Amino acid sequence: MFRLSEWFKLSPLFLAAAITVSVLTLIFIMILSEIQDLASLPAFITFNGLWFPTEGLFDLTPMLLSTLLIAVCALVFSIPISIVQAYWLIFIAKKNGVWSILVKRFIEVFSGFPSVVFGLWGLTEIVPLIAKWTSPGFGLLASAVVLAAMISPYLTLLFEANFLSAPTQLKLVSNSLGITHQKFLFQILIPYSIKRLVQSSALALGRGIGETMAIVMVAGNVVNFPTDFIKPIRTITGAIALEMGYAVDGHRSALFMAGFILLVLSLLIAFLTQDKMEQHDAN
Amino acid sequence: MRISSSILYLGLIPGLWLITCTLILGLPQLRLETFLISPSDAGRAGGLLSIIISTLLILTITLVISVPLASATALAMTYFRRYFLKLSRLLSLSLDVLSAIPSVIFGLFGNVLFVEKLNLGHSILSGGLTLAFMILPTMVRTLESSYHEIEKGYAKTTEALGINFSTFIYQIVFPLGLPALIFATILGMTRAMAETAALLFTSGYSDRMPESVLDSGRSMSVHIYELAMNVPGGDKNAYLTAALLVFILLTINSAITYFGYHLNKRLGIL
Numbered sequence: 001m002f003r004l005s006e007w008f009k010l011s012p013l014f015l016a017a018a019i020t021v022s023v024l025t026l027i028f029i030m031i032l033s034e035i036q037d038l039a040s041l042p043a044f045i046t047f048n049g050l051w052f053p054t055e056g057l058f059d060l061t062p063m064l065l066s067t068l069l070i071a072v073c074a075l076v077f078s079i080p081i082s083i084v085q086a087y088w089l090i091f092i093a094k095k096n097g098v099w100s101i102l103v104k105r106f107i108e109v110f111s112g113f114p115s116v117v118f119g120l121w122g123l124t125e126i127v128p129l130i131a132k133w134t135s136p137g138f139g140l141l142a143s144a145v146v147l148a149a150m151i152s153p154y155l156t157l158l159f160e161a162n163f164l165s166a167p168t169q170l171k172l173v174s175n176s177l178g179i180t181h182q183k184f185l186f187q188i189l190i191p192y193s194i195k196r197l198v199q200s201s202a203l204a205l206g207r208g209i210g211e212t213m214a215i216v217m218v219a220g221n222v223v224n225f226p227t228d229f230i231k232p233i234r235t236i237t238g239a240i241a242l243e244m245g246y247a248v249d250g251h252r253s254a255l256f257m258a259g260f261i262l263l264v265l266s267l268l269i270a271f272l273t274q275d276k277m278e279q280h281d282a283n
Numbered sequence: 284m285r286i287s288s289s290i291l292y293l294g295l296i297p298g299l300w301l302i303t304c305t306l307i308l309g310l311p312q313l314r315l316e317t318f319l320i321s322p323s324d325a326g327r328a329g330g331l332l333s334i335i336i337s338t339l340l341i342l343t344i345t346l347v348i349s350v351p352l353a354s355a356t357a358l359a360m361t362y363f364r365r366y367f368l369k370l371s372r373l374l375s376l377s378l379d380v381l382s383a384i385p386s387v388i389f390g391l392f393g394n395v396l397f398v399e400k401l402n403l404g405h406s407i408l409s410g411g412l413t414l415a416f417m418i419l420p421t422m423v424r425t426l427e428s429s430y431h432e433i434e435k436g437y438a439k440t441t442e443a444l445g446i447n448f449s450t451f452i453y454q455i456v457f458p459l460g461l462p463a464l465i466f467a468t469i470l471g472m473t474r475a476m477a478e479t480a481a482l483l484f485t486s487g488y489s490d491r492m493p494e495s496v497l498d499s500g501r502s503m504s505v506h507i508y509e510l511a512m513n514v515p516g517g518d519k520n521a522y523l524t525a526a527l528l529v530f531i532l533l534t535i536n537s538a539i540t541y542f543g544y545h546l547n548k549r550l551g552i553l
Contacts, residue, residue, distance in 0.1 A: 009449035013362065016355030017370075020423065021377045023416050027388065030395040081294035084287050103295070109536050110298045114477035116504045117525045120511050121301045124308075124518060149297035156294070182287070203383075210385020212480035213508060237387045237480070244394070244484045259391045263384065270383035 031263060034256040044257055051223040053243070053251040060258055066140070066226045066233040067262075070215060071208030073144035075201060078152035083197075085152075086159035087185055091171065110153040119217030122146035127218055134230050138220030141229040146214050151204045158200035162193050199273045206269035210262065212237035236262050302529065309526025312519055317527075322490045325514045326506065331524060333492040337407060337500030338476070340493060341486060344411025345475045349419055350468055354460075356419075357426035358452050361434045365448075382420035386481045389417045393485040407493055407500040410486025417481055418471040425470055429463035430456055466542060473535055476528065479504040503528050 032038065043058070050057040085107065093100030126145055131137030166189060174184045190197065220232020221242060234242075236258045247255050316330045323329035356374070363371035393413030403409045433456050441451045479502075487499030488509060501509070507524045510517030 006447055006449050010359075010362065010452070013355045013359035013452070016352050017359035017363070017374055019352060020356045020381075020419060021374060023419070024377050024381055024384075026396065027384065027392045030392045030400075031388070034391075034395055081290055084290040085294050088287070088291050105536075105540065106295065106298060109533065112473055112477065113301075113532070114479070114504050114507075114525075114528060116477075116479045116507045117305060117529060118301065120507055120521055120525055121304060123511055124522075125300065125304060149301070152294055153298070206383055207385075210387065212385070212387045213504075217508070217512060237385065240387050240391065241480060241483055244391075245488075256391060259388055263388050266383050266385055266388075267380060270380050 027263070031256055031260050034253060035260060036250065036253040038257075038260075041257065044254065044261075049223070049225055051239075053247070053254065056250055058250075058254040058257075060236065060254075060261065062223055062225045063234055063236045063239055063258070064261065066219070066224075067209055067235040067237070069226045070140060070143045070147060070219070070233075070235060071205050071211075073140065074147035074151055074208050075155075075205055077144060077148035078155050078204070079201060081148075082152050082155035082159050083185075083190070085156040086163055087181075087189070089156075089160055090163050091181065091184075107153045107156050111157055113150075113153075115150060115211060115214040116217075118146055118150045119214040122214060122218040130230065136220065136232065137230070138218060138232045139228070139230045140219075140226050140233055142218040143215045143233075143235075146218050147208050147211060150211065150214055151208055154207065155200065155204045158203060159197065162196040162200055163189060165196065166193050202269050202273050206266050206273075209269075210237065210266055212241050216241050305522060305525050305529050308519070309522035309524075309529075312523035313526070317523065321492055322506075322520070326490060326510050326517050326520055327514060328520075331503070331506070331527070333490060334501055334503055334506045334524070337486070337493050338502045340407045340496060340500060341411045341414065341482070341502055342472060342475055344408060344496065345414040345418065346468060346472065348412060348415035349422060349471060350464070352415070353419055353422035353467065353471070354426055354457070354464055356423045357430050358457065360423070360427045361430045361456060362448065362452065364431065365434070365438075378420045378423055382424070386417060386478055389413055390481040390484045392416075393481060398485060403497065405485065405487030405489075405499045406497045407486055408496045410482045410500070410502070411496075413481050413485045414475045414478060417478065418474045421474055422467045422471045425467040426460065426463055429466075430460050433459045462542075466539065469535060469539055469542075473532055476502075476532065477504065478502075479508055483508075 044060045045064075046059045047061050048059050049062045050059050051062070085103075089100065089104060093103070122142060122145070127137040127142050129137070130142055170188055170192065171184070174188060179188070215235050216238040219235060219238055221234045221238055222232040223239075224231050224233050226233050240255050240259055240262075243251065244255055314330075318330060318335065319332060320330040321333040322331065360371055360374055363374060390413065393409055393416075397403045397409035397412050398405055437451070437455055437459075441455065446455075482502050482505050486502065486505070488501055488505065489499035490501045490506070490509075491498075493500040503524050507521050507528070510521035510524070
């Protein structure tokens with residue numbers, strides 16, 4: 001459909017697009033190339049809870065469970081807060097009022113804040129606070145609180161977009177029927193946009209699973225099954241961040257295996273939320 | 284209503300708490316020497332000069348790689364959207380997937396590809412390249428939505444004038460999208476500045492002054508992590524670095540708001 005010179009002029013763009021598409025493949029190749037034996041994957045999921053790199057004992061299950069549990073707890077803490085915030089921003093706050101713009105900007109700023117600052121805050125404020133109640137303070141509770149503080153602004157922005165995609169007639173009709181905010185939120189808006197809300201929550205879950213710095217600073221980093229809110233635990237990302245510096249041979253391979261599992265987990269979540277993106281495209 | 288408003292304020296508490304405690308504990312530490320001397324005694328004493336220089340070098344490399352790559356990819360995407368919808372779907376899918384990959388995985392990837400395979404060692408260059416790939420999806424997404432709007436607005440006009448598609452892309456879409464490019468660059472920059480996990484195994488921990496981009500260098504975020512976790516008594520300087528980082532990011536964010544406002548007014552897009 002084009003002349004050859006036209007293709008030639010556009011070729012740098014195609015090259016860039018090809019590079020962007022190939023990055024994903026490259027990531028897979030690089031991670032897999034460091035794993036000595038992919039078929040030994042079952043040996044990493046033995047449920048005996050032993051992680052002794054020097055003796056060649058690598059069981060990822062406690063860390064995997066900790067990772068998932070922290071992310072789920074953080075999500076449980078942040079979903080109610082984010083739903084209320086998103087609803088407030090759209091329906092209650094005065095449009096273009098100083099207070100609502102301030103809150104919106106504040107949330108936007110915090111959705112992209114450095115996770116290491118959250119970690120520092122957790123380490124010096126949240127952990128001592130929990131330690132006052134019960135020592136040592138590091139563990140599931142501290143991690144979940146810090147992670148919830150981190151992902152709730154992100155979740156609020158996603159929920160806000162979800163609520164905005166609901167038809168405005170819903171609100172107008174319920175206003176004319178004299179339905180209260182509470183009833184409107186719980187019986188009309190949430191049921192209407194439940195699918196999108198679940199997808200947004202899954203996105204936030206993926207972000208929580210992949211979070212490294214904030215959690216590594218407050219989780220305590222002892223390899224334990226997450227049986228208690230206040231027991232120090234270690235996440236997969238934490239193990240990678242702490243041990244990559246000195247890991248060699250089998251240990252390094254085990255860490256890359258952990259990374260591979262993490263990669264597959266986050267890709268699964270990305271694919272589950274995919275049809276949402278296509279809806280956006282269709283609109 | 285009372286319950287919901289208390290939940291609303293509860294949600295704002297962590298952010299307010301974090302920002303006040305960072306600024307209150309960090310800013311009193313600020314001296315002129317902070318910017319003039321490098322850290323000593325594992326970071327407990329001294330300033331942040333080498334850290335700031337390393338951060339700037341990493342950011343520069345990241346942006347030099349990612350800005351051309353992202354804008355070319357976004358332009359290619361506008362082309363695909365028009366002529367090869369399937370390819371644009373593929374590109375869009377891979378961007379979504381890339382943006383879902385945790386940063387620590389990018390760290391592993393950079394460690395294997397740049398540090399080991401390309402033999403760059405733990406260096407500022409490896410760190411910058413890794414971050415460039417990490418912020419790529421964010422930048423392309425931002426640019427692409429704006430380019431798409433421009434393309435829609437001018438498509439009929441250019442068709443009527445019989446302008447080539449390449450001319451259209453290079454001489455109309457790209458120049459009109461320059462404000463969006465600046466916006467995306469700033470967004471990518473804040474992402475890169477906030478990143479720690481991807482830099483741990485690519486640019487290394489060394490707090491000495493980097494002599495070239497092939498030297499190991501410690502970014503501000505890695506400095507905070509090191510001081511808080513591995514240096515007893517490093518809390519004060521960790522807070523100082525955190526306060527500086529927070530201050531820079533807040534400044535950039537306000538600039539984005541201001542800039543975004545004017546962008547909206549001028550183009551009616553984004």
